[in-house]
Amino acid sequence: MKKDIQGSKSRKIIELDKKIISQSYHRDSFGFVYDHAKGDYIYDVEGNKYLDFTASVAVANIGHANDEVIKAIKKQVEKGLHCAFPDFYAELPVHFVEKLLTFVPPHLNNAFLSNSGTESVEAAYKCARWHTYKKWFIAFEHAFHGRTMGSLSMTNSKPVQRERYAPFMPIIHVPFPYIYRMPFATEEECTQYCLDKIEQAMQKHHGDIAGIMVEPIQGEGGYIVPPMDFHRRLKKMCEKHSILYCADEVQSGCFRTGTFLASEQFNVKPDIVSLSKAIGGGIPMGVTLANKQIMDWKQGSHSNTFGGNLIACAAGSASLDYMKKYKLGENAARQGKELMKILNELKEKYECIGDVRGLGLMIGVEIVKDKRTKEHAEELVNEIRKHALQKGLILLEAGKSVIRLCPPLTITKEEVVQAMHILEDAIKQSI
Numbered sequence: 440m441k442k443d444i445q446g447s448k449s450r451k452i453i454e455l456d457k458k459i460i461s462q463s464y465h466r467d468s469f470g471f472v473y474d475h476a477k478g479d480y481i482y483d484v485e486g487n488k489y490l491d492f493t494a495s496v497a498v499a500n501i502g503h504a505n506d507e508v509i510k511a512i513k514k515q516v517e518k519g520l521h522c523a524f525p526d527f528y529a530e531l532p533v534h535f536v537e538k539l540l541t542f543v544p545p546h547l548n549n550a551f552l553s554n555s556g557t558e559s560v561e562a563a564y565k566c567a568r569w570h571t572y573k574k575w576f577i578a579f580e581h582a583f584h585g586r587t588m589g590s591l592s593m594t595n596s597k598p599v600q601r602e603r604y605a606p607f608m609p610i611i612h613v614p615f616p617y618i619y620r621m622p623f624a625t626e627e628e629c630t631q632y633c634l635d636k637i638e639q640a641m642q643k644h645h646g647d648i649a650g651i652m653v654e655p656i657q658g659e660g661g662y663i664v665p666p667m668d669f670h671r672r673l674k675k676m677c678e679k680h681s682i683l684y685c686a687d688e689v690q691s692g693c694f695r696t697g698t699f700l701a702s703e704q705f706n707v708k709p710d711i712v713s714l715s716k717a718i719g720g721g722i723p724m725g726v727t728l729a730n731k732q733i734m735d736w737k738q739g740s741h742s743n744t745f746g747g748n749l750i751a752c753a754a755g756s757a758s759l760d761y762m763k764k765y766k767l768g769e770n771a772a773r774q775g776k777e778l779m780k781i782l783n784e785l786k787e788k789y790e791c792i793g794d795v796r797g798l799g800l801m802i803g804v805e806i807v808k809d810k811r812t813k814e815h816a817e818e819l820v821n822e823i824r825k826h827a828l829q830k831g832l833i834l835l836e837a838g839k840s841v842i843r844l845c846p847p848l849t850i851t852k853e854e855v856v857q858a859m860h861i862l863e864d865a866i867k868q869s870i
């Protein structure tokens with residue numbers, strides 16, 4: 440049944456929003472106004488219920504308003520909200536990090552705490568520059584690392600994000616192996632082309648490159664999965680040139696792809712890792728991880744006010760426990776396979792599905808005008824999302840014309856099947 444999304448309540452809120460909220464935010468919610476959420480479902484102010492295939496942008500990995508997290512937050516609220524951890528010692532943030540370190544490869548044994556993805560990338564960037572004394576960084580075309588000036592300098596996803604903000608930090612952008620859209624016959628040729636370009640960049644600024652920032656799977660840029668040996672070969676090149684390999688796992692981390700870090704899927708050990716989004720269990724948090732020898736900056740060289748916030752650490756800690764207890768990584772891998780199977784069947788049936796790619800529950804469906812020309816179909820993406828929403832499924836886009844599927848890692852097989860029925864109906868209605 441078609442939902443009445445834009446009723447009088449939502450219209451009123453949207454009107455007020457347009458008057459008093461910065462319109463730099465990117466909203467295309469088709470009139471949907473959030474009211475509350477529980478588990479895998481979101482409810483709007485008109486009383487409609489939706490299956491959430493966005494996890495509120497890869498944050499709600501353990502589902503919305505998780506009971507264990509709420510319990511931990513309530514308990515902490517009674518004890519205190521903020522302890523100025525960057526200025527005073529405190530138990531909870533230290534224990535949170537101690538727990539987090541058991542989820543990641545052992546060489547990552549030091550953490551810097553902050554409040555967002557962009558901050559956790561900034562910290563990685565600054566840490567690499569501090570440690571190496573070097574100035575340049577390499578980042579990728581289509582990359583998204585955040586919007587503060589250091590991270591934005593590396594971001595290269597949509598032109599509007601950088602428009603009017605130059606000059607940037609000294610960054611060299613190099614191609615990412617976007618197999619579907621690059622003119623190569625094989626994955627190997629595509630990988631080699633990109634690695635050659637990176638090698639050229641490394642040689643051009645030889646001796647003055649601190650690090651390379653890379654998303655294991657590009658997120659905002661279009662859920663682009665590189666060939667499985669790309670990261671390993673890239674890391675090897677970094678070692679050869681003494682360049683730090685920094686993995687931005689803000690979106691791909693916290694079991695989204697099946698393993699805690701997506702880097703594990705590609706068999707690489709990053710020198711520095713940036714986490715955020717799901718790590719705070721729904722409360723803002725950023726964590727930058729590295730080996731103690733790399734995180735060697737001295738007192739005062741990087742800090743903040745809210746890093747190690749008590750509510751965020753309580754929520755983050757409960758969230759880690761929940762992920763482990765309910766084996767959410769295994770569920771992500773299992774449901775991801777199920778989704779890929781159904782999506783590949785849909786790809787055979789519909790001319791507008793050009794490509795289906797992903798790992799675990801980080802899956803992109805590239806929508807095109809026709810399979811042969813691969814022309815982007817931006818408007819069709821919007822139509823499909825709108826019709827899906829009207830049928831009770833929330834979807835996000837990514838890149839130029841990609842539907843991104845990143846549901847909570849708690850979804851069930853029944854919900855996967857239900858979501859794919861809705862998606863197919865929405866496609867039929869939109870083409």
Ligand SMILES: Cc1ncc(COP(=O)(O)O)c(C=O)c1O
Binds near residue numbers: 556586689
């Ligand atoms: C890979 C990646 N890095 C960094 C960021 C920036 O995170 P935030 O919006 O919390 O600053 C994002 C946000 O989407 C992201 O996907």
